[in-house]
Amino acid sequence: MADPEIAVIIGAYRRTTYLLDAVRSVLAQDLARDRYEVLVTKNFESPEIDRALRELGVPAILDNDPRIGPWLTRAVGRTRAPLVAFLDDDDEFEPHRLREVLRLFDEHPELGFYRNRVRVIDAAGAPVPADRWRSHELDTELDRTGPVLVPAGPRPDLVALALDRTHVTFNSSTMVVRRELLTGPSGEAFRTSQLPDLALFLAAALAPTALYLDDRRLTRFRFYGDNVTHQVRWLGHAAEAHRTFAALSRSRGEEGFARWFDREAVHFDRLYLGGRIVEAVDRGDRRRALAQLGAEYLRFLARHPGERAWTLAVWGSEGYAVLYLLAPRLAQRTHGRQARTPAG
Secondary structure (H helix, E strand, C coil), rough: CCCCCCEEEEEEECCCCHHHHHHHHHCCCCHHHHEEEEEEEEEECCEEEHHHHHHHHCEEEECCCCHHHHHHHHHCCCCCEEEEEEECCCCCCCCHHHHHHHHHHHHHHCCEEEEEEEEEEEECCCCCHHHHHHHHHHHHHHHHHCCCEECCCCCCCCCHHHHHHHCCCCCHHHEEEHHEEEEEEEEHHHHHHCCCHHHHHHHHHHCEEEEEEEEEEEEEEEECCHHCCCHHHHHHHHHHHHHHEECCCCCCCHHHHHHHHHHHHHHHHHHHHHHHHHHHHHHHCCHHHHHHHHHHHHHHHHHHHHCCCCHHHHHHHHHCCCCCCHHHHHHHHHHHHHHHHHCC
């Protein structure tokens, strides 16, 4: 029997609700089953889910490592296909996605990276009207350009195209890469990062391979409260990851990428500092600790004028710190009410 042409890694960390829907969307592909392999990696045991996976003939591994890069890398090592696709446990593939991916890699053997756009669904799997999609979900630049093949070799416009004009780094469930990009120096960012989607793109951008940006919406992205990252600790990981990506880009002579990652690292640093203030208010930390955090935030803004926009997003956390110093109970009640208010 011939080896499969593409592997699909489905990752589930703590979440169980939609995993089997994700698996079934892969098994429902209009592609001969022997042409692709499926592997689930998860950090939990569930008799119901484990039994369903066995009945579906889908192997699963148990891995409790909280580091996303090593977690996914070990799963990749359990597959053998030359192409690797990823799917989050709460997303789904359109039925013809894998067939179209294989067709494009066959037509363009120089391809190392593929990415398509998303269609947004809600918690129940129903389509969300496009007028409620966010900018990275719309990715409207591709409405104007259509599909884009970025050739191998020098490509000075790739930073602007991929990081400013489009949202190519959004959602690893939209991405497929050649296996060799995940090994050796090119895969170092992926193997160590907490941001696999951005790391997958960077591995391809720094490699001598072509990239294909598909304008079709072949991944169903599920948007609901629990899949939005709110953890302050994650913001700190994001800042560190962007600094790592900047250093890697600079070591490869890609100064344009390095500058972009430097700017994003600063932005995530601000979000992290602001988040720490809000967390401290919620915990009821001592006023002296809040004053120190507030002063640290102000010093940060003084050093980085590009982050000093006069918006609530920038100054809200500082406002919480001041309010807490003056009226701790009022500050906690104010933030508690805001946290309980449904997003618009």
